[in-house]
Amino acid sequence: MKPKAVIPVDLFGQCAGYEKIIPIAKKYGLFVIEDAAQGFGGSINGKMARSFGDISITSFFPAKPLGCYGDGGAVFTDNDDMFQLMSSIRVHGKGTMKYDNVRVGLNSRLDTIQAAILLPKLHAFISSELELRNKWADRYNDLLKNKVKTPSVPEGYVSSWAQYTILLDDSEQREHIQKNLKSKGIPTNVYYTKPLHLQTVYLPLGYPKGSLPFSEEASERVLSLPMHPYMAEEMVTEICTALLAEL
Numbered sequence: 001m002k003p004k005a006v007i008p009v010d011l012f013g014q015c016a017g018y019e020k021i022i023p024i025a026k027k028y029g030l031f032v033i034e035d036a037a038q039g040f041g042g043s044i045n046g047k048m049a050r051s052f053g054d055i056s057i058t059s060f061f062p063a064k065p066l067g068c069y070g071d072g073g074a075v076f077t078d079n080d081d082m083f084q085l086m087s088s089i090r091v092h093g094k095g096t097m098k099y100d101n102v103r104v105g106l107n108s109r110l111d112t113i114q115a116a117i118l119l120p121k122l123h124a125f126i127s128s129e130l131e132l133r134n135k136w137a138d139r140y141n142d143l144l145k146n147k148v149k150t151p152s153v154p155e156g157y158v159s160s161w162a163q164y165t166i167l168l169d170d171s172e173q174r175e176h177i178q179k180n181l182k183s184k185g186i187p188t189n190v191y192y193t194k195p196l197h198l199q200t201v202y203l204p205l206g207y208p209k210g211s212l213p214f215s216e217e218a219s220e221r222v223l224s225l226p227m228h229p230y231m232a233e234e235m236v237t238e239i240c241t242a243l244l245a246e247l
């Protein structure tokens with residue numbers, strides 16, 4: 001199998017390591033599709049997520065850093081040919097004439113109502129929400145560091161904190177903490193319980209348990225805590241106090 005493209009995924013608000021990925025992609029002639037669904041708002045040395053790939057995508061699903069009130073997403077490119085191709089695929093594969101379809105496409109139009117919701121939310125995202133997410137992440141870090149493994153942001157990177165995710169000792173400890181936080185009304189989530197290679201659809205590719213040990217271990221130990229721009233100081237303190245009491 002000769003690979004044609006690579007899909008780096010920005011996770012939890014942080015850009016993937018594009019400074020390493022892009023040179024490898026160039027060397028092997030691989031097209032780069034940047035999945036910036038969780039990276040939106042993040043950057044590396046001032047270069048924004050969505051600007052690294054030959055094309056990049058984001059999701060406006062409500063749980064994302066910039067979310068609408070239903071389903072939505074966008075593709076970004078500065079390549080004119082790719083723009084024409086995406087515009088056609090978005091509307092049933094249309095050609096220059098609307099009712100002459102030149103390829104098999106999709107219905108991927110963004111609803112007007114979602115676009116209308118996104119406009120003021122984009123403004124809020126730029127003017128305050130990105131900064132607020134960073135403020136709450138710093139506060140979590142202050143209260144939790146040295147007690148659990150907190151997320152680290154490499155030099156030059158800015159995270160948009162799609163998730164604030166800690167690493168616990170093992171799945172038993174995670175289950176215990178999750179259960180006790182839930183009983184206090186504190187929601188948490190696990191992204192993700194099953195690595196891609198172990199999902200039923202990809203089993204035929206032949207990567208059994210043990211093939212990707214880091215992903216497998218992370219899937220047993222990660223826990224995401226509440227994170228959104230409109231948290232309050234007391235909320236973060238309460239969450240951390242409840243969590244630390246269970247260690």
Ligand SMILES: Cc1ncc(COP(=O)(O)O)c(C=O)c1O
Pocket residue numbers: 009010035037038059060061071072073
């Ligand atoms: C990294 C990543 N890529 C893609 C998606 C898919 O987004 P959507 O559900 O809008 O298609 C998600 C959403 O969960 C995501 O987190």
